[in-house]
Amino acid sequence: MFICFSCKKKYCNCLQLINHIRKFCPNKHYFCGQPNCFRQYSTLRSLRKHLQRAHANHIESNDYNFSSLEEKGNDNNLIVSLPSSQQNIISTFKFLQTQISFLLSSLYANVLIPRNIVQLIVDELHNIFSIDLEEGIFVRLKEILPLDVYNELVSYVKPSDLFISSSLEDFVSDFRRLRYYKELGTFFPATEVTVGQKLQGKRTTFGQLTVPIKCTMQVVELDKVLKSFFSLPNVLKETLDYQVRLQNSESGIENIVQGSI
Numbered sequence: 001m002f003i004c005f006s007c008k009k010k011y012c013n014c015l016q017l018i019n020h021i022r023k024f025c026p027n028k029h030y031f032c033g034q035p036n037c038f039r040q041y042s043t044l045r046s047l048r049k050h051l052q053r054a055h056a057n058h059i060e061s062n063d064y065n066f067s068s069l070e071e072k073g074n075d076n077n078l079i080v081s082l083p084s085s086q087q088n089i090i091s092t093f094k095f096l097q098t099q100i101s102f103l104l105s106s107l108y109a110n111v112l113i114p115r116n117i118v119q120l121i122v123d124e125l126h127n128i129f130s131i132d133l134e135e136g137i138f139v140r141l142k143e144i145l146p147l148d149v150y151n152e153l154v155s156y157v158k159p160s161d162l163f164i165s166s167s168l169e170d171f172v173s174d175f176r177r178l179r180y181y182k183e184l185g186t187f188f189p190a191t192e193v194t195v196g197q198k199l200q201g202k203r204t205t206f207g208q209l210t211v212p213i214k215c216t217m218q219v220v221e222l223d224k225v226l227k228s229f230f231s232l233p234n235v236l237k238e239t240l241d242y243q244v245r246l247q248n249s250e251s252g253i254e255n256i257v258q259g260s261i
Helices: 014-024 044-054 085-109 115-128 131-144 147-156 165-171 174-184 222-230 235-248
Strands: 069-071 078-080 191-204 207-219
Touching (some): 085 115, 085 165, 085 174, 115 165, 131 147, 165 174, 222 235
16 A cells, blocks of 8 residues: 555556645655655656665555553453554654754844854754654653553654654754755755956065956856746746736736735
């Protein structure tokens, strides 16, 4: 069975899953929904190739139900089951990672916030999401759950399986953050272009020398930015629909489009 990462629906073959994602669960980023697989891709084609190559012989495992506790016979042994426990936890903290990326991208977008402040915020987040928090969650679970239930729980999930601290691995440095956004398709690094040179005086032990200095500029390819923007779900359709509505409108006010760059 093939599983949709977003809504957890299951399909018998890979193509049905891809069609479902294209119609109902479009996204900028596509994650593999198979258990214990953490791959992510920027296109559905790449995801489909991965599923066909890595999970062609995938056999559906028994789903556990965390809310159900079954008793066998007259003994007091309780069977605690987890609904795809690790996968659900991974999904939760993939969501956490996405929220962290939104936070940091908003900080980068604010020109008044220097990058050393962004790094300070990341360092503090890492302190909050350290392994101590993971251990603290299990300490609290031990306090609120019956002992036999807790023992069954920890047999399925370890503190390290929560991936809380690892959700920040892609953001610990400026280099990793920019690489993450570049792979995500939301960051386009500028290319340095030489536009000329100027002569500049330089004081040396032999006197004053005039040396040529390159003049450069940073160029971002606008076509890639626009292509990425209009590749977002429904953006192109909504833009064209709005343009047609303005062209067909008889109101002069409606045909005035205001904006800023």
